[in-house]
Amino acid sequence: MGLRVGVAGIGKLGREHVRVFKGFDEVDFIGCYDLIEERALQASKDFGATTFSTVQELIDAVDAVSVVVPSTKHAEVAVAALEAGKDVFLEKPIASDVRAAERIVDATQRHQRILQMGHIERFNSAFEAAFPFIQDPSFIEIHRLAPFAARGIDVSVATDLMIHDLDILLLLLKRWPEDIRAKGAGILTTGPDIINARLEFANGCVANLTSSRVSVEPMRKIRVFSPNRYLSIDLFRRRVKRYEKGEKFKEGVARLKELEGSPGVIDLSEFLTIEEFETHGDEPLAKELKTFCRSVLTRKPPPVTGEDGLNALKLAEAVLDKIERESTTL
Structure with a gap:
């Protein structure tokens, strides 16, 4: 069994995350979640992915989650995953405000998880x-x-x-x-x-x-x-x-x-x-998600950390x- 990964948030960018993860040999893509159920169902149909009815169900089923929800929901989803002992790839910005971003960084440190930011450039x-x-x-x-x-x-x-x-x-x-x-x-x-x-x-x-x-x-x-x-x-x-x-x-x-x-x-x-x-x-998204998977598997710090995301937001x-x-x- 490979690294179990899921995607939370299946808008335009979230669909790209699903596409890329499905192409990785080292990844066992588990499924996806979106607040708009039709999006998740369409991704399930297009990519052969399982659809979860709640984000917590998705978190419970994976080793790592890619968070591509609106930035106002980043802290809510990322902290839930980190506190559940899951590693997180988080699209930029890290959060909608600095206080929420600090919550995410603090949860990463307390639970000793991998958090990689999606600064794709x-x-x-x-x-x-x-x-x-x-x-x-x-x-x-x-x-x-x-x-x-x-x-x-x-x-x-x-x-x-x-x-x-x-x-x-x-x-x-x-x-x-x-x-x-x-x-x-x-x-x-x-x-x-x-x-x-x-x-x-x-x-x-x-x-x-x-x-x-x-x-x-x-x-x-x-x-x-x-x-x-x-x-x-x-x-x-x-x-x-x-x-x-x-x-x-x-x-x-x-x-x-x-x-x-x-x-x-x-x-x-x-x-x-x-x-x-x-x-x-390779396309930048594939390179950064591949790097995230490598960090999760080796437990080495990612090249773009939560602290990097926090500093950019500040x-x-x-x-x-x-x-x-x-x-x-x-």
């Missing part, structure tokens, strides 16, 4: 390929734009979309920002649907983040500027561009100064190492607090 092949080249960033710019969808509107765009990029920032810089400036606007919901945030860190790095869920065209792009390197990471198309100072870079700069004010042109590619490539590999709330405080002073 860490498993994007473009980010994985670029990560080793990200050293001492001076400036980071991230755009995450998406067309409007009914999914996720129970939370603001900060905890729906921007939280991916806040998690990446904390991973790269391993410190809390010293200063946060942010503006946001609600377009189609009562909370901010588009946010721009500027975060300044003690090491001198500045990060500029823009997240929108009311855009026409999707974009998920990270640009990282370092003293000797520039990286453009297209998470949507999984492409990476790397520009690095070559051995003759100083010579190129000197020639540019000589040509200042003249019509002469220099091709800087002569003085830069330029690499552009597409990345391939930073998202700090951005939202800054927006609210600045709007009240206008």
Whole structure:
């Protein structure tokens, strides 16, 4: 018998979890639960999964559960599973507020369970390929734009979309920002649907983040500027561009100064190492769920912990607090 896994929450993303788990040889997929019974029944029909009438019945039948319910229900379902001695994969955000997130982290520690957060961009092949080249960033710019969808509107765009990029920032810089400036606007919901945030860190790095869920065209792009390197990471198309100072870079700069004010042109590619490539590999969701199963089976800590999810949520709330405080002073 393999690792017994179930999925709680069978919306669009929950169905993808079922599909992926059903393809793992090491997993004995037990079944699924959804508050809307028709969803669970449809998943049962489409994937050959058992349907449970309550989330507790599902929890009792498995070794590990993937929680893909609305974020306002994350603490209720995740804590129930953890207290029952089950390991949990939890989609982002960890919870709808910090207090609920702290309950989840506390339950994980008290019951010594595995809790992995679903910050999927860490498993994007473009980010994985670029990560080793990200050293001492001076400036980071991230755009995450998406067309409007009914999914996720129970939370603001900060905890729906921007939280991916806040998690990446904390991973790269391993410190809390010293200063946060942010503006946001609600377009189609009562909370901010588009946010721009500027975060300044003690090491001198500045990060500029823009997240929108009311855009026409999707974009998920990270640009990282370092003293000797520039990286453009297209998470949507999984492409990476790397520009690095070559051995003759100083010579190129000197020639540019000589040509200042003249019509002469220099091709800087002569003085830069330029690499552009597409990345391939398994889909990010399959990689992160495979990693979760491996952590459960080996009892080794997952790469994205509950503490990581909590810190990303705290930073998202700090951005939202800054927006609210600045709007009240206008």
